[in-house]
Amino acid sequence: MEIADRRxxxxHYTLTVDDGTLVHSSYAAEPLVYxxxxxxxxxxxxxALAGKKPGDRLKAVVPPEEGYGRRHEQLVQAVPLSAFEDVSMVKPGAxxxxxxxQGPVLATMMRVEGDRITVDGNHELSGKTLHFDLRVVSVREATLGELTTGEVSND
Structure with missing residues (x-):
């Protein structure tokens, strides 16, 4: 059976970026099920995965437009320290x-300079070309419940 809609x-995958930096590998944990x-x-x-079958191995290069999108510099802003209720959590990388x-956004604190914090609302992988090394483990028909909710059941 091949990967197709409604399946x-x-x-398993390993994800790196252009310079070879490892972002994540599912091999040490659980495979991706979707x-x-x-x-x-x-x-x-x-x-890249459409039409693949169990046992297939492939490499996929995903440009920013088909991954996490391009970086948007307007999402990098300086905000006052007073905007944070818990100042103990204010540190670069938080x-x-x-x-x-547009809804909730996960932001990262980039710099803390006095009472000004530079925050970045871009995804950490936005603007990056993603390199996947993939192995298809299995493919099955989705259940009616999975098709209804769009979520894979853990049963």
Missing amino acids: VATV LHGAGKLMPGLEK KFLTETA
Whole structure:
């Protein structure tokens, strides 16, 4: 059976960026299990996996437009320290959820300079070309419940 819409695929992967930096590997943990065609994967990765079968190995290069998107410099802003209720969590690298006009965004504190904090609302992989090394483990038909919710059941 091949990966197609309305099917549940299980894949192992290693993700790196252009300079070879390892971002994540599922091999040390659990494989990725997803409902193909439900919009749960980035478009470039879903396209690369379409039509693949258990046992297939492939490499996929996903450009920013089909991954986490391009960086948007307007999402990098300086905010006052007073915007944070818990100042003990204010440090470079700290992540926090903030509300925007477009909905919630996970932002990262980049710099702390006195009472000004530079925050970045871009995803940490935005603007980067992603390199996947993939192995298809299994493919099965989705259940009615999975098709209804768009979520894979753990049963």
